[in-house]
Amino acid sequence: MLGAQWGDEGKGKAIDQLAAHSDWAVRFQGGNNAGHTIVIGDTTLKLHLLPSGITAPNCKLVLGCGMVVDPWVLDQELERWHALTGEQPEGQRLFISERAAVILPFHRLYDAADTLVGTTGRGIGPTYRDRTERVGLRFVDLSHVVDDVGAIRVIADRMNKQLGTVGVEGTIDPGQLQSEISWVIGRFSDAIRPTGPMLDKALREGEEILLEGAQGAMLDIDQGTYPFVTSSITGRANATHGAGIHPGHIEQCFGISKAYTTRVGNGPFPTELALDEGPGRQMSEMGNEFGTTTGRPRRTGWLDLVALGGSQRINGHTGMVITKLDVLGGMDELKLCVSYKLDGNETQSVPASCEDLARCSPVYETHPGFPTLSPEEWIDLADESRQGGGFDVLPKTIRSYLTRIEEAIGVPVVSVGVGPDRRASIASSDGPFDIHLGEATF
Ligand code: GDP
Ligand code: IMO
Ligand code: MG
Secondary structure: OEEOOOOOOOHHHHHHHHHOOOOEEEEOOEOOOOOEEEEEOOEEEEEOOOOHHHHOOOOEEEEOOOEEEOHHHHHHHHHHHHHHHOOOOEOOOEEEEOOOEEOOHHHHHHHOOOOOOOOOOOOHHHHHHHHHHOOOOEHHHHHHHOOOHHHHHHHHHHHHHHHHHOOOOOOOOHHHHHHHHHHHHHHHOOOEEOHHHHHHHHHHOOOOEEEEOOOOHHHOOOOOOOOOOOOOOOOHHHHOHHHOOOHHHOOOOEEEEEOOEEEOOOOOOOOEOOOOOHHHHHHHHHOOOEOOOOOOEOEEEOEEHHHHHHHHHHHOOOEEEEEOHHHHOOOOEEEEEEEEEEOOEEEOOOOOOHHHHHHOEEEEEEEEOOOOOOHHHHHHHHHHHHHHHHHHHOOHHHHHHHHHHHHHHOOOEEEEEOOOEOOOEEEOOOOOOOOOOOOOOO
């Protein structure tokens, strides 16, 4: 399940819907910059590190080798889960790759110096940088350094020099670093495992694995709107690699997109609308567009088919999940960006340079709107679709909007979100989302 935009497309909800039919749910990149929301009746879960498959009691969970993991955030998230359900999954059905990189307090402090990108401030970029520079610590490395006072001093010295260069207040004390590392080992030693070989074995035994992306294609370090991107490869090419298995295992690849576009943080956004009036305001208010991780308002705009085409190029989705269609209800007309105009020329690809992208103006196609329904009415319609109606329950205007998206990307839409609740989705008949929703853990 891969975000096809700038993140927050509804990956958490879609993974929750599929989880009861899977043996494993695996996060393969990113860290707690992610915020994945699941709504089941009166309960809303906001997950940052735990895979969204946690809602299915029999689904085993992995924080894969491609991730950067903040052990203190994981600890808090597990405490919240324990308070909600009584379950302590760590070491039982939740495993952390021994190869995953550890986010330490230094990384959070260093990230605080960012003024360009508008990062989530969670230490993601600095941790990936340390890994690439081969000076970072993975979970497997912790027990090798914890008693080595000399090595800890070298690490702390390097961290303090780096903090000095970006003018961030705060220093790393070697003794404290040592006790922090020691705490991580004690807290998570049962859960730290060779998860790549474990998943490989599970596949050989015929088990099913869901790979849960974080962020989205336009935030990809290589293919996104650099430098206004995250620090990992968010796409299909890394989905198996970041889980420690090979790409030949992928049978289906779902791309997920809102029926419009949002972006949180800095960087160009060709279809951006004003947040305080008109359709941009409706998207923001009805879509409750505030970052799940940082609470920042998300910027809003019309659906950008040029960007989605780029996501399709790199990820080869086999089906698209379109979410938050309900949010567009009641608008007179809907716009779809079908190309960009740059210096008088029309283009259908996203320029590599952010300066160029910022100068692109969107070329729109206009489609008729559709009426608003209440959240309950949308859920009733979704229930009706599950009784065999599929997309036939949707009004014609919505179906033609979806058909236009399918034509532009060249991939079928397999599920349409019409509300935050796990039941508020309409799936195509006999498609991969045409399944019963499993019992949840709570
Ligand atoms: P993720 O990061 O991709 O998992 O997405 P987030 O959870 O950060 O953001 C998606 C937001 O939209 C969450 O608040 C979801 O509860 C909500 N959501 C997901 N699908 C739908 C939908 O179809 N309609 C509406 N109205 N909200 C949705
Ligand atoms: P999910 O998984 C939306 C954005 C940040 C910033 C840029 C870099 O919930 O879709 P980082 O902290 O990663 O170095 O920040 O990426 N960003 C996200 N935006 N959803 C996310 O995750 C994001 N994770 C990072 O706002 O612009
Ligand atoms: Mg999110």
